[in-house]
Amino acid sequence: LVGSAPNFPHGIADSLERISDLGAKYNIPVHVDCCLGGFLLPFMEKAGFEMDEMFDFRLRGVTSISCDTHKYGFAPKGTSVLIYRHEKLLHHQFFCQPDWMGGIYASSTLAGSRSGANIAACWATMMHFGIEGYVETTKKIIDTTRMIEKRLRAIQGIHVIGSPKLSVLAFTSSLFNIYALSSRMSKRGWSLTILQSPPAVHLCVTMNHTRANVAEEFLSDIEQVATELVEKPDNTVEGTLSLAAYLCPCLLKILRDE
Known part of the structure; x- marks a missing residue:
């Protein structure tokens, strides 16, 4: 099950609490697409705004959350974050081919090759802003x-x-x-x-x-x-x-x- 927090076209969030309850009831993983709101929602309360609903792992059914660092995280494009509730879920995204003629080939993401420059720039940006920023x-x-x-x-x-x-x-x-x-x-x-x-x-x-x-x-x-x-x-x-x-x-x- 997937819910948006918020969706891109209209900026409206799904009822994540209800989606979470469905996931918990039927034992279905729930993913929160927080790519647009990922660097706004976590800071809303500290910024003085009331929250109508929770969106994160405080909801018992939520198993993963994605948020784009290049939007309101202000990092360069090419970086994003995918967070899992449990480490065991992370292992399902790994790919490993032990029989390849070039040796064991393994990748933790869909892309086999990634530039470390984007990751470093993302880290530096987040350290610059910090929570207060x-x-x-x-x-x-x-x-x-x-x-x-x-x-x-x-x-x-x-x-x-x-x-x-x-x-x-x-x-x-x-x-x-x-x-x-x-x-x-x-x-x-x-x-x-x-x-x-x-x-x-x-x-x-x-x-x-x-x-x-x-x-x-x-x-x-x-x-x-x-x-x-x-x-x-x-x-x-x-x-x-x-x-x-x-x-x-x-x-x-x-x-x-x-």
Whole structure:
């Protein structure tokens, strides 16, 4: 069984306590995909935020957790962390071929060769930030995210999807083409990730957004663009966004039919 903490598209976490209970009841391993929230969730309480649910090994059914160090751990890409509740689970990921002509071949990961440089850079990054550093970045990011969410909900035509608890805000619109908004925001220098089913976009708040006036400028621009589209709807979508706007629905239908 697998649960997200949170998922990438909408920034919403699954009910991990219920999933954990199912795993414990039926003796099924439970994996928590904490790749996005792995360096936010552990520091939420110390940063002064209340937690609705637990996500870690305090849940009796959780047997493994993954978290990406290159996201909010601020380490270089190419590193990540996989944690097991029991050492015996770790041994199931090992590969060993004792009969190879080159001798015994064994690897603890899918990749047989890894650069130690990424590992060293990851370690150095984590030592630099430390627990206090991650608590501080968590507070800044979550405070900024919640401010942006509150302001987005007040903009006519924009509908925030669900109740995100961390750093990702997904939103759509019933009054205008949300991809047109993304296209216009791109011209203003803002990068929004496009989503489908339903058509939407999301903002992943990072430390860059916590800098002085950045969030305010983003909100000012998106309010202007949303107002323009409400008053004068325009379905024009340019560049690669047009692929998502027009090709994705067709491709989905083809795949479903197949």
